[in-house]
Every structure is written in structure tokens, then in C-alpha cells.
Amino acid sequence: MVSIPILSLIVLFLVFSAGVQFSVADEPVPAPWPEQFHALMLMNKSGSLEIVDLWYDWVNDRNFNIIQKQLGKLTYDLEWNNGTSFYYTLDASRTCRTVHFEVGILRPNWLDGAKYLGQRHVNGFLCNVWEKVDFLWYYEDVVSKRPVQWIFYTGREAHVMTFEVGAVLEDEKWQAPVYCFHNDNKNSE
Numbered sequence: 001m002v003s004i005p006i007l008s009l010i011v012l013f014l015v016f017s018a019g020v021q022f023s024v025a026d027e028p029v030p031a032p033w034p035e036q037f038h039a040l041m042l043m044n045k046s047g048s049l050e051i052v053d054l055w056y057d058w059v060n061d062r063n064f065n066i067i068q069k070q071l072g073k074l075t076y077d078l079e080w081n082n083g084t085s086f087y088y089t090l091d092a093s094r095t096c097r098t099v100h101f102e103v104g105i106l107r108p109n110w111l112d113g114a115k116y117l118g119q120r121h122v123n124g125f126l127c128n129v130w131e132k133v134d135f136l137w138y139y140e141d142v143v144s145k146r147p148v149q150w151i152f153y154t155g156r157e158a159h160v161m162t163f164e165v166g167a168v169l170e171d172e173k174w175q176a177p178v179y180c181f182h183n184d185n186k187n188s189e
């Protein structure tokens with residue numbers, strides 16, 4: 001004869017296993033990116049360091065990476081959602097390269113479908129971690145839902161130092177310099 005306490009243990013076990021199955025279905029998903037934000041990022045590409053001043057502006061179809069390489073040049077990477085990107089400097093060298101991509105800037109929901117990998121402690125933050133297959137691992141603070149870092153398959157690491165939701169860079173700063181539009185510019189593609 002199975003005693004009542006053992007029966008209730010079995011019932012508890014069944015309830016618990018059902019609960020575990022539910023929690024798989026209820027896996028956390030990454031917060032979509034705010035439609036406009038400003039972030040200061042520390043990038044590490046196998047030991048080459050950069051500070052990136054990132055202005056994400058989905059509302060106005062544009063994304064700006066202002067890149068300071070360690071003891072190197074300040075470089076501007078201005079991306080439009082129509083696929084055109086301008087890479088330029090504003091120093092005396094007046095270089096500009098125009099690149100056309102098939103796709104525009106990242107959509108706010110670009111992390112949809114990422115595979116949940118669980119939780120990790122990273123630089124003092126408890127993070128949910130997802131893998132965007134063929135691309136990167138994404139770490140988001142469990143409490144604030146802000147991104148903490150993402151690591152590309154290439155090994156390039158992006159560490160988020162500030163994250164200001166709703167901050168927008170003034171329109172005049174989004175104007176690529178005139179030498180980006182010279183047809184005879186040797187650096188244009």
C-alpha cells in the first residue's frame with residue numbers, strides 16, 4: 001500500500017515537473033531596443049580598444065558610431081536606413097568612404113528569435129544571456145533590462161558604459177561633410 005504522504009510527494013513531483021516545463025515555455029526574451037538612445041561603449045577587438053559614442057535613432061532612420069581608437073583617429077560611421085553609410089574623419093586628411101548595404105540599420109526588435117542560454121554574472125551584473133545564431137551573444141541586466149555587453153563571433157566585445165533612453169543627437173551633427181559627396185573622391189565606392 002502506498003501511504004498518503006508518499007502519494008502527496010508524487011503529486012508534488014508531478015506539479016513540479018509540469019512547472020519546469022512551463023518555465024521553459026516562459027523563457028525570458030530580450031527587451032527590444034528603445035527607438036532612440038545614446039550609449040557610450042568600450043569595444044575590445046582582440047586587444048584593440050575603442051570608445052564608441054553610439055546614437056541609435058530608429059525614428060529618423062539613422063544610426064551613428066563616433067569611434068575613438070586608442071591613441072588613434074576619431075572616425076565617424078554614419079549609417080542611414082536606406083543602406084548608405086559614410087565613414088569619414090573631420091581632420092585635415094578629409095577622408096570619406098561611402099558604402100551601400102543591402103539592409104539598413106538594426107531594427108529595435110533585431111534580437112527576436114535569439115536563443116536563451118540562461119543567466120551569468122558579468123562585470124558585477126547578473127545577466128540573462130541569449131545567442132543570436134551566426135552573429136553574437138547578448139547580455140542583458142536581469143533587473144534593469146539594459147544591455148551590459150554583446151560579444152560577436154569574431155571575438156569583438158562591446159561593453160555598454162552608459163545607456164540613455166530617449167537621448168537624440170541634434171540634426172546638424174548628422175550631416176556628412178561635403179567631401180563625401182564629391183564624385184571625384186578617390187575614396188568613394
Ligand SMILES: *[C@@H]1O[C@H](CO)[C@@H](O)[C@H](O)[C@H]1NC(C)=O
Pocket residue numbers: 044045046047048049
Ligand atoms: C581585451 O581583450 C583581450 C583578449 O582578446 C584581453 O586579453 C584584454 O585584457 C582585453 N582588454 C580589456 C581592456 O578588456
Ligand SMILES: *[C@@H]1O[C@H](CO)[C@@H](O)[C@H](O)[C@H]1NC(C)=O
Pocket residue numbers: 080082083084
Ligand atoms: C540615403 O539617405 C542619405 C541621407 O538622406 C543620403 O545622403 C543618401 O544619398 C541616401 N542613399 C540612397 C541610396 O538613396
